[in-house]
Amino acid sequence: MTHILLNNVSVDFPIYNTTGRSLKNQLMQAATGGRMGSNEQGHVVVRALQNICLELKEGDRLGVIGPNGAGKSTLLRVISGVYEPTGGSVEVQGKVTTLIDLSLGMDSEATGIENIFLRGALLGFNRTWLSAKVKEIVDFAGLGNFIEMPLRTYSTGMQMRLAFSIATLQQPEILVMDEWLTVGDADFQEKAQQQLKEIVQKSSILVIATHSPQLVQQVCNRMIRLERGALITA
Amino acid sequence: MNPMFELFKSGWRDIFAALKGYKLAGVFGWQDIRQRYRRSSFGPFWLTISMGVLIGALGLIFGNLFATPMKEFLPFLTIGLILWTLISTALNESCTGFTTADAMIKQISLPLFTHILRVLWRNLIIFAHNLIIFPLVLLVFWVPLPAMALLAIVGLVLLMLNLSWMALLLGVFCTRYRDVPQIIANLLQVSFYLTPIIWMPQLLPKRASILLLNANPFFHLIEIVRAPLLGSLPTALNWQVSIVLAMAGWVFTILFYGRFRSRLAYWL
Numbered sequence: 001m002t003h004i005l006l007n008n009v010s011v012d013f014p015i016y017n018t019t020g021r022s023l024k025n026q027l028m029q030a031a032t033g034g035r036m037g038s039n040e041q042g043h044v045v046v047r048a049l050q051n052i053c054l055e056l057k058e059g060d061r062l063g064v065i066g067p068n069g070a071g072k073s074t075l076l077r078v079i080s081g082v083y084e085p086t087g088g089s090v091e092v093q094g095k096v097t098t099l100i101d102l103s104l105g106m107d108s109e110a111t112g113i114e115n116i117f118l119r120g121a122l123l124g125f126n127r128t129w130l131s132a133k134v135k136e137i138v139d140f141a142g143l144g145n146f147i148e149m150p151l152r153t154y155s156t157g158m159q160m161r162l163a164f165s166i167a168t169l170q171q172p173e174i175l176v177m178d179e180w181l182t183v184g185d186a187d188f189q190e191k192a193q194q195q196l197k198e199i200v201q202k203s204s205i206l207v208i209a210t211h212s213p214q215l216v217q218q219v220c221n222r223m224i225r226l227e228r229g230a231l232i233t234a
Numbered sequence: 235m236n237p238m239f240e241l242f243k244s245g246w247r248d249i250f251a252a253l254k255g256y257k258l259a260g261v262f263g264w265q266d267i268r269q270r271y272r273r274s275s276f277g278p279f280w281l282t283i284s285m286g287v288l289i290g291a292l293g294l295i296f297g298n299l300f301a302t303p304m305k306e307f308l309p310f311l312t313i314g315l316i317l318w319t320l321i322s323t324a325l326n327e328s329c330t331g332f333t334t335a336d337a338m339i340k341q342i343s344l345p346l347f348t349h350i351l352r353v354l355w356r357n358l359i360i361f362a363h364n365l366i367i368f369p370l371v372l373l374v375f376w377v378p379l380p381a382m383a384l385l386a387i388v389g390l391v392l393l394m395l396n397l398s399w400m401a402l403l404l405g406v407f408c409t410r411y412r413d414v415p416q417i418i419a420n421l422l423q424v425s426f427y428l429t430p431i432i433w434m435p436q437l438l439p440k441r442a443s444i445l446l447l448n449a450n451p452f453f454h455l456i457e458i459v460r461a462p463l464l465g466s467l468p469t470a471l472n473w474q475v476s477i478v479l480a481m482a483g484w485v486f487t488i489l490f491y492g493r494f495r496s497r498l499a500y501w502l
Contacts, residue, residue, distance in 0.1 A: 013500055077499075081343030084496035096343070104341050107265060109272045121261040122342065 002094030002173050002204040004056040004079060010087035011049040011074055011229075035228055048074040050229040051088070056222075061206040063216035066226035072209035075226065076100070076176050079207055094204060097123075097172030099181060102163035112138070112147035112154075112162055119166045133169060140195075141165040142188065157184050161192075168195050175203040179210050180219075238489065245492030249402075252347035259348050263355030278363045285364050289315055289371075296432050305375045307434065312371045313460050314431035316364045321397060321452065322422045324357040328401030329408040329415035336502040346498055347491075350402050354394070368463070380465035389458035389468065392476050396455055399483040406494050409501045429453050451479055 035047040049071045056062060064072050077083045080096045105122040106115045116137055120130040138147045141161040143154075151159060164183045183192045200206055200219060210216060216223050225232040252259070271277040289312050297307045328350055332339065335349040372379060408414045429452045435443060447453045454475040461468040 016501075077340065082340055083499050086500075098341060101337070101341050104337060105262075107269055109269060110265070118261065118265060121258050122338070124258075127257070 002058050003091070004054070004093075004174070004205060004207075005091040006052050006054040006078070006088070007090075008088035009049055009052040009054075009078060009085040009090060010047065011071075011078060011083055012086045013046040013048055015044040015046060048229050049078065049085070049226075052231050054224065054231070056205050056207070058204050060222055061200075061220045062208070063220035063223040064207065064209040064226060065211065065213070065216065065223065066232075069228075070226040071229040072226055073178060074229075076178060076207060076209055079174075080176050092174070094173040096174045096176060097170070098176045099167055099172075100176070100178045102167050102181070102183075103159060106151060106159075106163065108152040109150055111150055112143060115151055115162065116166055119163065120169075123167065123170070125170065137162075137165045137169065140191070157188075160184060161188055164192055168192075168199055171199060172203050174205045175200060175207070177206070177208040180208070180212075180215055241489050241492035242485075243492070245488040245490070245495060248345045248491070248495055249347045249488065251345035252351055255345065255348065256351065258344070259351035259355055263352045263359065266352070266356045267359055278360060281360055282363050282366055285316065285319065286367050286370075289367060292432055300433065300437060302434060305377065308375065309368070309371050309377060309464060310434060310460070311432060312368050313463050314456060316361065316368065317393075317456050317459055318426060318429070318431050318452075319364060320357055320361040321393075321455070322426065323360070324354055324397050325400055325404060325422060326415070326419055327353045327357065328405045329418055331401065331405040332409045332498055333412075333502065339499055339502060346495060347402060350398070350405050353405075354398055354401060358394070380462070382462045382465065382467065385462035385467070386459045389460075389462065389476075392480060393455050393459055395480045396451075396476065396483060399480070399487040402491060403483075403487045406491060406498065409498055410494075425450070425452055429456065431456070451475060454479075 035050065037045050037047065052075065064075060066072055074083065076098070078085055078090055079092065080098050081090075081092065084090075103119075105119050107118060110118065113134065116134060117127065117130060121127070138144070141147075141158075141164070143158060143162060146154065146158065147162075151162075154162070160183045164181065181192070181196060182189060206219070208215070208220065223233075267278055271280065274280065276283065289308070292315070293304065293308045293311050296311070297304050300307070331350050331353045332346070335352075338344070339346065339349070369379070404414070404418060408418070428446060429450055430438075430447065435447055435453075438446060448471065454472045457472045458468045458476050461472070
């Protein structure tokens with residue numbers, strides 16, 4: 001059973017290189033971004049999330065919308081366990097997979113094959129299991145003999161195709177995304193969209209941050225709106 | 235529940251998870267080496283070559299300066315310098331262990347000690363490359379490797395245990411205070427001259443040696459690996475300091491890490 005429970009979660013970022021009260025006061029007037037203040041030690045603090053309560057159960061597809069700096073990415077990172085909230089508590093049952101920066105951990109000097117194993121290791125794939133999947137990845141990415149070449153010889157589109165093919169290899173339980181992914185040329189896009197849709201459908205819980213209301217309508221069954229770190233509508 | 239115990243548990247949980255997933259640190263440690271030396275025909279052996287040149291030059295100067303027989307001085311210098319390179323680069327690089335992995339830390343939730351393990355592993359690989367010089371030097375002077383050299387393996391394990399808590403502590407501390415890496419680099423540079431690496435301990439006048447040698451943890455940590463390789467047993471004090479340092483250091487570091495681990499991502 002997958003389950004996510006955020007209880008009164010707040011996230012404060014300490015900013016160590018801006019000090020001085022006047023600056024802080026000026027910042028507090030800003031219209032976008034989190035709320036600024038200071039903590040007990042006098043450091044400037046940006047409150048990225050404020051008292052968020054949220055419960056997600058199996059089958060939930062949550063769309064997170066809100067202007068830039070509203071705390072969408074921070075919320076995704078709290079759910080994926082990168083940030084332990086400074087206030088409140090988070091409970092996550094199930095393995096969280098993020099499809100955000102697909103090429104994280106890839107090395108442009110290494111060959112396509114080497115990158116499959118690098119990226120695979122980071123995604124937590126077993127090496128033997130991955131060896132068996134190499135052909136499948138290469139076929140899906142449509143890279144042919146290029147797979148033996150260093151990644152820097154690839155076009156941006158080709159690099160993304162490889163990254164996408166590795167990242168979508170395994171079915172995630174809880175899927176966290178920052179905007180929908182579109183990868184490659186027309187042909188590949190069609191294939192990729194199909195693969196992505198399948199993964200999204202099969203995932204137990206989806207959390208996606210987006211600016212597109214259409215996307216929310218298409219894939220989500222729940223929506224929250226964040227504004228300056230606070231939950232506006234649940 | 236005892237709060238100290240809670241801290242210890244939370245620190246240990248992350249370290250244990252990182253050790254369990256040691257393969258990830260292994261893959262990226264190797265990758266660092268490959269990345270550094272890709273498209274170079276000698277690869278990491280460039281380090282071996284430059285280390286060899288350095289040892290040759292220093293050996294010539296200081297061997298003559300101190301009027302020590304080369305047969306005795308050069309093996310001493312070789313193993314000392316190789317060990318010191320391991321210690322100082324591992325500690326220096328651990329200062330930026332978390333900050334250079336910030337993209338990874340902010341994207342995926344991994345046990346954070348993994349990033350320190352990666353630094354340690356990478357330096358251990360380089361150490362293995364440098365170590366090749368030692369048997370070559372022994373061969374040149376026709377000095378046999380003593381049977382007790384096997385004891386150096388125990389010494390190396392103990393040295394690495396000590397290096398790992400230091401590296402973790404420095405990594406966390408340097409992520410919060412970005413001036414510290416410079417201070418550490420400076421302290422290590424000074425320690426290099428204070429530790430008998432390019433000079434032999436018997437050159438010191440008796441009284442100075444107690445302060446300069448026994449109060450210097452790096453002396454003991456080097457001695458437990460170096461002495462058996464050169465055919466003498468490390469002293470009881472060498473072992474005692476190294477063991478106590480490893481235990482006390484780890485207990486403190488786990489507590490410290492348990493307290494600040496969750497803050498690391500915020501400091502990046």
